Amino acid sequence: MVRKTIFSRADVVKAGLAVMDKGGVENLSARRVAEEMGASTAPVYSNFANMDDLVMAVKMAAVELLLESTLENPTDNPFLNMGVGVLEFARKHPLLYGALFLQANDECVAGPGFMKELLERMAVLPDLEQLKPVERIILLRKMSLFTHGLATHICTGLQPGIEWKDVLNLLDEAGDAILADAVARSPRTEEDLASLGSLCEFPLQPTKDAK
Amino acid sequence: MVRKTIFSRADVVKAGLAVMDKGGVENLSARRVAEEMGASTAPVYSNFANMDDLVMAVKMAAVELLLESTLENPTDNPFLNMGVGVLEFARKHPLLYGALFLQANDECVAGPGFMKELLERMAVLPDLEQLKPVERIILLRKMSLFTHGLATHICTGLQPGIEWKDVLNLLDEAGDAILADAVARSPRTEEDLASLGSLCEFPLQPTKDAK
DNA sequence: AGATATGTATTACGGGTGTTATATAACATT
DNA sequence: AATGTTATATAACACCCGTAATACATATCT
Numbered sequence: 001m002v003r004k005t006i007f008s009r010a011d012v013v014k015a016g017l018a019v020m021d022k023g024g025v026e027n028l029s030a031r032r033v034a035e036e037m038g039a040s041t042a043p044v045y046s047n048f049a050n051m052d053d054l055v056m057a058v059k060m061a062a063v064e065l066l067l068e069s070t071l072e073n074p075t076d077n078p079f080l081n082m083g084v085g086v087l088e089f090a091r092k093h094p095l096l097y098g099a100l101f102l103q104a105n106d107e108c109v110a111g112p113g114f115m116k117e118l119l120e121r122m123a124v125l126p127d128l129e130q131l132k133p134v135e136r137i138i139l140l141r142k143m144s145l146f147t148h149g150l151a152t153h154i155c156t157g158l159q160p161g162i163e164w165k166d167v168l169n170l171l172d173e174a175g176d177a178i179l180a181d182a183v184a185r186s187p188r189t190e191e192d193l194a195s196l197g198s199l200c201e202f203p204l205q206p207t208k209d210a211k
Numbered sequence: 212m213v214r215k216t217i218f219s220r221a222d223v224v225k226a227g228l229a230v231m232d233k234g235g236v237e238n239l240s241a242r243r244v245a246e247e248m249g250a251s252t253a254p255v256y257s258n259f260a261n262m263d264d265l266v267m268a269v270k271m272a273a274v275e276l277l278l279e280s281t282l283e284n285p286t287d288n289p290f291l292n293m294g295v296g297v298l299e300f301a302r303k304h305p306l307l308y309g310a311l312f313l314q315a316n317d318e319c320v321a322g323p324g325f326m327k328e329l330l331e332r333m334a335v336l337p338d339l340e341q342l343k344p345v346e347r348i349i350l351l352r353k354m355s356l357f358t359h360g361l362a363t364h365i366c367t368g369l370q371p372g373i374e375w376k377d378v379l380n381l382l383d384e385a386g387d388a389i390l391a392d393a394v395a396r397s398p399r400t401e402e403d404l405a406s407l408g409s410l411c412e413f414p415l416q417p418t419k420d421a422k
Numbered sequence: 423a424g425a426t427a428t429g430t431a432t433t434a435c436g437g438g439t440g441t442t443a444t445a446t447a448a449c450a451t452t
Numbered sequence: 453a454a455t456g457t458t459a460t461a462t463a464a465c466a467c468c469c470g471t472a473a474t475a476c477a478t479a480t481c482t
Contacts, residue, residue, distance in 0.1 A: 024315075026237070094315070095315075098313070098315070101363070101367065101369070102309070102313040102314075102363065102367065103313075103367060104235075104305070104306075104309070104366070104367050104368055105367055105368065105369065141381070142357075142381065142384075142385055142388075144360075145357055145360035145361050145364065145381075145385075146353075146356055146357045146360055146385075147360070148360045148363060148364070149355075149356035149357055149358070149359045149360025149361075149363065150356050150360075152312070152313065152359060152360065152363055153356065153359070155315070156312065156313065156314060156315050156316055157315055157316065158312070158316065161409055161412070162409050162410065163408055163409040165408075166406075166407055166408050166409045166410045169406055169407055169410075170352065170353065170356075170407070170410060173353075173392070173396075174353055174356070174357075174389065174392075176392065177353075177388050177389050177391070177392030178385065178388050178389075180388070180392070181384070181385075181387065181388030181391070181392075185384075195377075195380055196377055196380055196381070197374055197376070197377050198372055198373050198374040198377045199373065199377045199380075199381060201372070
């Protein structure tokens with residue numbers, strides 16, 4: 001008889017992602033992951049030091065999914081597409097979204113790297129090149145806040161009756177409003193920028209506080 | 212007369228609110244509430260059928276706190292003040308905010324009633340009376356989404372370095388942008404409103420699905 | 423083939439949870 | 453004073469969790 005399958009680190013992460021997708025972080029336990037894999041809890045602990053490590057790895061896998069989602073191009077507006085990608089992700093994987101953005105998250109797994117990626121994509125868009133780099137950061141911040149507010153409502157089910165096309169229209173209109181406002185305020189004066197101080201920078205590396 | 216109850220329903224809710232404020236929903240257990248009250252778990256179960264009932268009651272108490280916070284007037288712009296109130300609440304009670312808005316929340320305790328209240332306050336503001344009622348709903352939706360996006364970031368700590376005054380400036384600028392956009396789009400045509408369909412209504416009573 | 427190493431399964435420990443059954447103590451009524 | 457009522461305390465049950473110790477089976481090496 002062939003030796004039973006060895007469960008790799010990737011297998012555990014894959015199973016963990018499935019569990020998290022179906023039941024959220026709070027259901028991601030060693031026993032459930034094991035059951036999902038069709039194994040015992042032993043492979044979980046041979047591949048990861050403890051559950052916290054696994055949870056982190058699964059979150060990072062979820063971020064990969066999110067970034068993929070933001071790379072699709074459902075509309076002809078690249079700036080809008082980023083937001084739509086986030087919303088699509090929140091709709092298809094509400095519990096993954098919740099694990100990434102709706103938990104007090106010291107490790108900051110989804111924050112800086114994700115924003116940096118989006119910022120680089122913005123820099124080459126024709127509508128936005130007239131803005132100062134700092135103004136693009138502020139614009140991204142505003143759009144990101146609106147988008148995440150919308151995504152949060154989607155995945156917590158706070159607005160049950162809402163239709164998907166209306167969600168997209170809402171994002172579109174808000175994007176227009178915020179973009180028009182950004183253009184109208186450009187170029188900002190120095191004192192204007194000073195009044196927005198800490199908003200003009202991102203902590204561009206993850207805040208891995210070595211503990 | 213009946214024997215006076217030492218631990219009233221209100222006492223249990225108060226203790227539950229304290230526990231939730233300090234440790235979030237996930238730490239709100241019968242034993243912790245009892246400890247907070249300086250009692251055993253018995254009063255919890257004599258005042259509430261089960262823990263779900265208590266959690267719901269505590270959430271409703273948290274909504275009361277939130278509404279109080281939105282009634283304060285830190286600026287001279289009543290519309291802005293609503294948003295500032297939400298942000299202040301999220302800053303002072305991040306775990307309460309999380310319990311209300313960052314959990315998949317079937318009971319929808321904080322949604323409709325809260326929005327309805329804000330909508331009524333909007334109707335009497337001078338800047339907004341020129342808008343159609345439906346347009347005010349859409350405006351509130353957008354502002355609410357932006358505000359909650361901001362509040363979520365505050366209470367999950369996703370943007371650690373951000374300063375409070377900058378948060379308020381961000382809200383102020385976004386409010387201007389969204390309000391200006393709403394005025395510019397007014398009066399909306401019928402087909403315009405049709406394209407926003409389900410956004411124009413709130414489910415004005417809580418969705419208590421009797422199970 | 424036999425020994426060894428290794429990945430996996432099983433089991434168990436300690437602690438958390440919701441909930442309930444029982445015991446106790448303080449009050450109200452008779 | 454005795455009784456009944458009722459709020460509270462205690463303890464127990466069954467179930468979950470993270471994690472470690474142990475047992476086992478299989479692949480690899482000698």
